[in-house]
């Protein structure tokens with residue numbers, strides 16, 4: 001017969017524990033909430049009341065409901081208070097010896113039939129379970145941060161967890177309004193195994209001064225639609241917790257050096273910079289525990305002050321190319337008031353591009369986003385040409401031709417001969433080194449990457465790629481142009497994948513490896529990332545949209561440039577591409593899109 005859960009216990013009321021208490025109490029369960037000291041108990045109480053008060057202020061919880069919720073929680077110091085609970089979940093710091101000690105104690109204190117659960121993110125549930133005399137009643141219940149908000153729960157079953165315990169915990173998750181995925185005991189389970197390599201990589205980028213914290217975070221939010229950037233997420237998780245999770249994953253997960261915690265993390269933890277909970281991590285917060293970021297000495301100046309001296313005036317822009325990107329970029333510049341000269345390889349292509357731009361602008365009019373006058377003015381600003389010579393007096397050229405180095409180099413050599421001095425020459429390449437293109441000219445200081453995202457008129461992000469020869473003036477000009485276009489320009493170095501692709505594709509590749517290892521299914525992995533981390537799409541949905549061939553090519557580039565063993569393309573990805581399963585465009589990728 002299924003267990004009745006009436007009273008549950010939570011041990012540790014930190015970042016996770018306080019949220020877990022809220023989840024239980026909100027769903028009608030009585031909770032015994034336990035901490036190690038009166039002071040820690042008080043902090044937990046403050047976190048819980050702060051969170052429920054915010055829910056009331058936002059109209060998500062009635063005052064009476066809040067009062068009833070809080071009345072269900074019994075705050076206590078010491079594990080002895082847990083003698084009558086039906087289930088206890090532990091959420092103390094991520095140290096195996098500490099958790100084992102607590103489980104041995106819980107085994108002694110709790111009723112014989114009580115289920116003992118851990119919220120560990122990376123430690124072995126099996127190793128924790130053997131500290132008790134009832135390993136068959138020990139299970140992992142891994143909530144996501146913030147627990148009251150995130151829908152996912154990973155239920156971790158060890159080889160000895162009883163089937164009825166798993167079933168009862170799954171039913172409990174449903175009662176809590178959560179979606180559970182049940183998996184076996186492996187470091188990082190689904191979501192963290194895919195998330196932490198990415199987070200650590202982002203910290204490494206910041207540590208190497210490849211880009212600023214604001215730019216790394218903005219790139220992932222605006223380029224991939226993630227709810228938070230990786231460094232802001234690290235601050236939310238807590239850098240001490242993140243450090244321990246990475247360290248355990250490194251040791252338990254095959255010593256993948258991508259999980260070896262970035263040295264900066266250790267330094268920050270030692271210095272007491274733990275993220276939101278201590279008031280300072282990658283960012284500075286209004287006070288400990290507050291989600292509000294306040295400016296500090298690293299905050300870039302806003303507005304005009306951000307633009308360095310020597311920014312060049314740009315009025316006339318040449319766009320070379322006739323593909324999807326070139327077409328979108330022409331529209332973006334024309335709408336923003338620039339005079340645009342479009343250069344394609346012939347009148348026929350120009351006519352096609354012109355038609356596409358018109359259609360897109362008309363859509364804007366139909367949707368009420370653009371007036372007819374503005375549409376006509378934008379179209380009136382575009383000149384259509386089939387010769388590069390017409391670019392002699394433009395102030396900026398944006399190249400968006402085929403992704404082949406020889407073609408781009410030849411084009412830049414021609415532009416070097418044709419364009420006036422002082423022009424900024426930009427390439428939209430997503431994978432080639434910008435410096436190669438720059439060195440095809442006699443003016444590498446004026447060459448920069450402007451990596452727009454598809455569809456350019458909609459995506460708010462542009463990666464501004466500076467080579468080691470790009471002048472400060474050229475970068476400042478590129479930033480000013482992006483601002484005028486209404487885009488967020490993030491500045492980064494000239495490395496394979498820039499910010500977004502370098503952080504995104506290895507994660508997608510890891511998801512393929514996880515599927516290949518039969519650890520979980522494509523559906524559960526997609527759920528885990530959407531419901532546990534708030535991603536707009538799961539990795540397999542995204543791979544099918546982007547195209548498996550495109551993804552494989554990007555992953556190969558990253559691997560070739562960085563020689564990181566963990567970046568080697570997943571064999572399953574290669575096989576699917578060889579088999580012609582390229583994703584939506586071919587009707588089949590990880591999923592079959594021909595059936596409804």
Ligand SMILES: NC(=O)c1ccc[n+]([C@@H]2O[C@H](COP(=O)([O-])OP(=O)(O)OC[C@H]3O[C@@H](n4cnc5c(N)ncnc54)[C@H](O)[C@@H]3O)[C@@H](O)[C@H]2O)c1
Nearest residue numbers: 012013014015016035036040091092094120121145237241
């Ligand atoms: N932070 C996250 O995003 C996240 C997400 C999912 C799971 N987890 C996991 O949840 C667990 C807790 O992490 P956290 O981030 O909430 O840590 P935290 O440091 O914010 O909180 C830990 C709490 O445990 C208390 N504690 C320590 N020893 C105790 C004891 N002997 N008895 C009772 N309480 C004790 C501490 O006083 C503290 O309040 C870890 O296993 C972590 O891996 C964390």
